[in-house]
Amino acid sequence: MIYGKGGSGKSHEIYRQIQQRMALYPDRDFIILVPEQYTFRSEQKVLKELGQRSVFRVSVLSFNTLVKKILSTVGGSAHDLISDNGKIMLMTKVLGEVKDDMSVFKGVAGKAGFVAMAKNLVDEIRRFDLDPESLRSVAKTTEDKELKQKLQDILLIHDRYDQEVHRDHIDATDEIHFALDRIEGAGFLKNSEVYLDEFNDFSVMQLKFITALLHKARRVVLTLTLPPAEGSSDVFQITRDTERKLLRAAEDAGVSLEKPLELSGEPPARFRENPELAHLESEYFHYPSRSFGGPVRSLTLYKAQNSYDEVERVAKDIRRRIREDESLRYRDLAILCRNIDSYENIVTTVFREYDIPVFLDKRRDMDNSPLVQYLLAFILIAAEGYTYEALFRMLKTGLSPVATEDIDLLENYILAHGIKGGNFQKEWVYPYPQMKDELGKSYLAQVNASRTQIVDFYSPWVEKIRQAGSARETTRLLFTHLEEDGILDRYIALVDRTGSLEIQKEREEVQKGLVKVMDDLVTVLGDEPLTLEVYAEVMKQAMQNQKIALIPLTLDQVILGDVARVKSDSIHGLYILGVNDGVFPRAIAEEGIITDRDIRKLKEAGLEVFLDSKTRAVYEQFMVYTAFTIPKGFLAISYVGADLEGKSLRPSLVVGRVKKLFPALVEEVAVNPLDHRHAGLEEVEGKTATFNQLIQEMRRNYQGDPVQGLWGEAFRWFQEDPAFSARLKIAKDGLNYTNTALNLSRASVKALYGDQLYLSVSRLERFTACPFAYYVEYGLKAKDRKIHEITPPDVGQLMHTVIDQFTEDLKGMEGPLTSLDRKAIRQSVDELVDRAIAETNTIYKSSARYQHMGEKVKRILHRSVETLTNQIAKGSFVPMFNELAFEKDGKLLPPLSVEIPETGEDALLMGRIDRVDVMELDGRSYIRIIDYKSSAKNMSMKDVFYGLQLQLLVYLEVILRNWESILAHEAAPGAILYFKMDNPLIQGSVGMTDEEIELEVLKNLKLKGMLLKDARVIRSMDKDMDGYSLIIPARFNKEGEVVSSANRPDKNREMILTEEEFGILRGYVMESIGQILKELFEGNIAITPYKDQDKIPCTYCTYRSICQFDTKIAENHYRSIKALPIEELWNRMKGGEAHGQSVDE
Structure with a gap:
């Protein structure tokens, strides 16, 4: 056994021993057994350390290749080995066959990811050499119903899968069993020494194989990252457990144990010339720990704005180090991250700009x-x-x-x-x-x-x-x-x-x-x-x-990989990216088929299998230790302050721990590139990267900020380079780009809109919101891609159609509206909806989803029609017209003619009024305009002033201008109101009575808009009004005066108007329309959307990719809608200040 900390020279000791023993025992062969991912680099090291002659006596193998070598030597390799993909295929088939017989996993058997989870679980059962009968015994005896059902499902999957695999194939575990059965016949092992390196733990099957090697091989040497037991941290629990299992295996095998070699020199060999990294290795997991007293040169800490900034910082640092140290090569540097999928595209893109070769060490x-x-x-x-x-x-x-x-x-x-x-x-x-x-x-x-x-x-x-x-x-x-x-x-x-x-x-x-x-x-x-x-x-x-898997195209490349795949013997400098909370070390989520609770229950039943989240968390800490002990020259740690969407991210606890160990370590923080006022020679790194920096410097120069003279030289250099000269010209032209749209000529206006302007009021409001959007939509006639689906406007149109027809049917109804019960209304609505769908939009029947949408529309209309029927019944205003059109060749009303100032031309406004209610009083017809909306809408005096809300006042103007031609007597404004078609969800309705819920619904669906300040007219809209109304936004104050529902002076002045004030508004709106038409006629297509606090028309505009509006461009700005006191608005409108002017922002 060879023990030692990370960087203590364990691998070096193996090669030293092999070299020595090759000379002592010329008849012996040597096997270096390493994890699969390290075989290639280990073969390189054999050639480097032991010379070319060693290839005849030294083999670098993994467990898989050693098994195959044994079977090819003694026989047994003729079996058909199933590949990992073959397992996935069989598991997919098996799950499809057994899912209906499962209980716990029946619903997820067909979900993405479950196939791999099930395959991995079965593999794990075999790697642990777990007898399925022991699981079956637990399933029979446990009183835990959930565990019982889960084990029954697992055994069902396992048994069927095992049966399918072994019908014609074997798997890797079977191969190990075959090799173990035949290892005695493997003569090459009898005369070999086996060295196991770079392992931290072993599966049960691997331990059995090692036990067999102890019997068969001349000598077995194992390395473990494990310092002397005294005071060593829990981070080494994994390797300590591995040591315990290995020693037990040696004892069971009855083999002699040489005196262990402990590489206990302090600091470890790798860090003898690097006190900072030596201190990090010794103190990071040591409690209590000592702080590093000297200056910190070999350790850096960087807080990046985001991952792009983080990677760009690494690229610049690599270029600088390679330039300053002639002995340093790209292959001496590595980049580690625990979430490599998040970084691979960024690293490859940025490193290409900086001309840095990089190899992605991962299977793709x-x-x-x-x-x-x-x-x-x-x-x-x-x-x-x-x-x-x-x-x-x-x-x-x-x-x-x-x-x-x-x-x-x-x-x-x-x-x-x-x-x-x-x-x-x-x-x-x-x-x-x-x-x-x-x-x-x-x-x-x-x-x-x-x-x-x-x-x-x-x-x-x-x-x-x-x-x-x-x-x-x-x-x-x-x-x-x-x-x-x-x-x-x-x-x-x-x-x-x-x-x-x-x-x-x-x-x-x-x-x-x-x-x-x-x-x-x-x-x-x-x-x-x-x-x-x-x-x-x-x-x-x-x-x-x-x-x-790709092999490196050249040896001299920076390695980008996971900590589990990068070998430490040749790395001078290491960059660890993404040292953020939950990323490095990786947060351990309890996931998978077998949970921590299941593992605990199995352990209680005597089955110590599977790794719980606590063990995996220890492994993550060991990965931190491994990463810190990889480099011998320097370590650069970085984390990001925000993700690419700007969401704030926290640093890992690693960052705080490193700061505590190194009080003199200065954390560098990213600075916005636009704040670098004097970018110098340090920014000249790689052609593309330097070119990008040059563009930033050109922008600063264009804006009048000082730049260093070297960027003039860089400009001339790129101007002469054929690969960049065209791009440079585009960039230069871009600095002069204003993104402004010049007025159209009179001829172009007529060509686009015709000799006679025909417009709707909504089109005028669109023009006011943004002239360029109007131009694209109505001039160029750009259209969204048409898709066979139900859109919100489709739903709105359907509801309009049904409500219009229902209110039209009310006219022919005999008896009072109060005689209509809820059942009759709903039946009528359902019939109208079904008829409208059949006549206009069959998509509602094309899928279950759209059929459900149709039913939802019915529920909204049930509530809406019931409410508007109640509103009509409670008042004296009677619906006279539905869908009343004023248009070219209109039956009742002609289009509204508006003179365009200073042009000698006029325009014709056309439209369709949802509903016109009339109430006769003292020989006059009081007009109430109702507009149906599928979303909440209210009148705003500010929006009227700025030309953003004209529709209802234009409708009122059309009716009042033409009323005498309809009924031959005088008309007066009564109200202009919006009705929201909705089935509102009442908050806190649990425990409320039906009457209370109904009251809240009526409040939610109250009409909104402007009312005539006349108590008789107000009462004619709500005969039951007592103090406040559930139908209109009005109430009576203590003095009996009509006021708004809120009874605030500003709202009273905005929503409750005298007939004279209605006249002022109508006149102002017509003057505003004239001014709007004049701008349109003069060809105004300016890219100037309005801005009202946080509200902008760009939010839902489909033409943003066309206009390219960008406030970073000097000429692009919003027209800010300035909030004015209500009295000032009235004064300006009375004074004839047509079409309120916004403020450029």
Whole structure:
């Protein structure tokens, strides 16, 4: 046994002993046994330390390769070994067969990830050499119902899986058993010394194998990271347990134990020239600990803004160190992180900019490859038909024969019409969405040509695959398709176009991996009949499980990996990224099929198996220790203050501990790059990175900030470089970019909008919100992609239609409205909804989800119609018109003509008023305008002033202007109100009576808007009004005056208006519209959205990618809506200040 701390020289001692004993015993061979991931680097070290001659006597093996060597020597290797992928395939099949017989895992057996969890659990049972009968005994005797059911499910899975595996195959554990049975015949071991290095723990099967080696080999040497027992920390509990098991195995084997070698020199050999790292190793897990007294040079701590900043800092530091130390090579440096998936793309991108070679030391997923995605999607098409998801997942890989433009046109068409797989065989006749005339016909013909191309190309293969009948034949057909139809050739050409050697190597590995998966599928499932659905699931699980491994393209590269994969013998400097809470060390979540509670119960029953979360947490702490003892030159620790979305993140406890151990350590904190006023030579690192910094310096110079002269030299250098000169020109032009839209010419306005302007009020409000958005929507007529779905406007339109028809039906009703009971109203609503759906929107019937949505609409309308019926019944205002149109060739009302100031032109406003109620009083008609909304809306005097809320006042203007032509007598404003169509959820309704709930509903659905300050008119809207109203936003104060519901002076002035004030508002709105029309007529398309506190129209605007509005550009700013006192608003409107001016921000 060789004991020692991390960095004490245990591996070096092994090589020293081998070299010495090679000379002493020329007839002996030597085996170095290491974990699988270390074999390549250990072979390199053998050559370096022992010379080329050593290759004839020294072998570097892992447990797997040693087992295979034994079996190949003595026989037994002819068995068909199932691969890891084969296990996944069989487990997928087994779970599909037994899931209905399970109790605990029945609901999750088909979920993503469970297949791998179940396979790993069975593997663990075999690695622990656990007899299933002992689990069966616990299942029978335990009184814990949950554990009993869980063990029964596990045994059901295990037994069926074990039966399937051993029908034609063996697994790795079986191989170890075979090797153990035959190890006596392995003559090469009898004359070999075996050295086990870099292990921290062993499985039960590995311990049995080591015991056999103790019997067979001449000598067995093991290294363990374990300091002298006195006072050593719990962090070494794993290796201490391993020592105990090894010594017991040696005792059971009856072999002699040489005197252990303890490498106890202080500090450990690796840190003798580095007091800071020596102190970190000795004190980090030692309590009480001592603080480091001197200056800190070999340890750094950095708080980054985010992971991009963190990686860029590392790149700059690597470049600096390589430049300053001529003996240092990239291969001497490594980067570790516990969440490597979060960093790999960032590191490869940033390091490419800094011209730093980096090797990602991890097995990579291959299921994201275009080739794998193509194959998986094609299998789904064979299984399910031409579904949208499978078809376009396949087409968009770029490996199909369909052209990219044709794919886009096809996708638009299918989305617009909701075409399912079964509709692919017949010619499509629906018009192409949002296209008319000849262009629409041309697109439709093109789409049908693409449909025919797809059917002709794929359907013959689909039919053959559906009739294949076995996994072997299905796999053969799939590979034949890939090969004969040029799919593989397209994939190779697609990758070759990147020009990247690394991506080409990855492509080669993907192809090998694909062939391996297909071979495994044939080997494992062979002639077994499988449904295509099962085959598709098996293939998907296998592709997700299959990993690819790349070897370094050059030896001189920075290594990026996990702490468990990086060897420590050649690393000079180490960067540990992401030292954040829950990341390093990794937070241990109790997850998996077997929980800590289950492990505790099994232990009570005498079964010490599986690792609980406490043990795994100790292992994580050991990983921290291992990481800290890897480098011999320097250690750089960094963490991020926020994630890439800006969410704050906490540092790991490691950071606080390191600070306590090193009081003189200065934590560096990231500074915003835009705050670097004098970037100098230190920022010149790598072409792309320097170019990016140059752009920042150009921006500072453009803004008038001082920059160093070297950036002028850099500018001239990049100007002469053909690879950067074009990009530099674009960047220079970009600095002068203003992102402003110049006014259109009069001719362009007429070409876009016509000689005669026809507009709706909502379009005017859209223009006021942002002229450029109006231009894109109504001038350029840009449209969102049409999708066959129910949208909020569709729902709103349906509810409008039903309410309009219901209120129209009320006109012909005999008797008072109070005679309508709830049942009759709901029955009428249901009939109207069903009729409207049948006539206008059959999508509601296309799926269970949309049918549920239709039922939800009915419930909203039940409540809404009941409420508005009650509102009408409680007052004297009578609905006279529903959906009253004022438009060109209107039956009752013409469009509203508005003169455009200073142009001699006019515009015609058109629209449709949801409901017009009338009440006759003293020979006058009082008008109440009702507008239905599907979301909450109220009138705002501020929005009226700034031209953002014009609709109801324009409707009132139209009615009052034309009333005499309708009823031949005078009309006056009564109210302009919004009604929200809703079925409100009443908070705290538990325990309330039905009457109390109904009262709260009426409060929630109260009409909102502006009312005439006339007590008789107010009472005509709510005859039962006593103090306050449940119908309108008004009440009577103590003096009997009409006031707003809130009874605040500002709200009273805003919501309760005299007839004169209604007149002022109408006049102001018409003047505002004139000014808005003038701007529109003059071609204003400015990118100037308004801003009202936090409210901006950009939030839900679909044209943001077109306008590119960015407040960082000097010319881009919001029009700030300034809040003004209500009296000032009235004074300005009385004074004729049309179309309130916003403030540029």
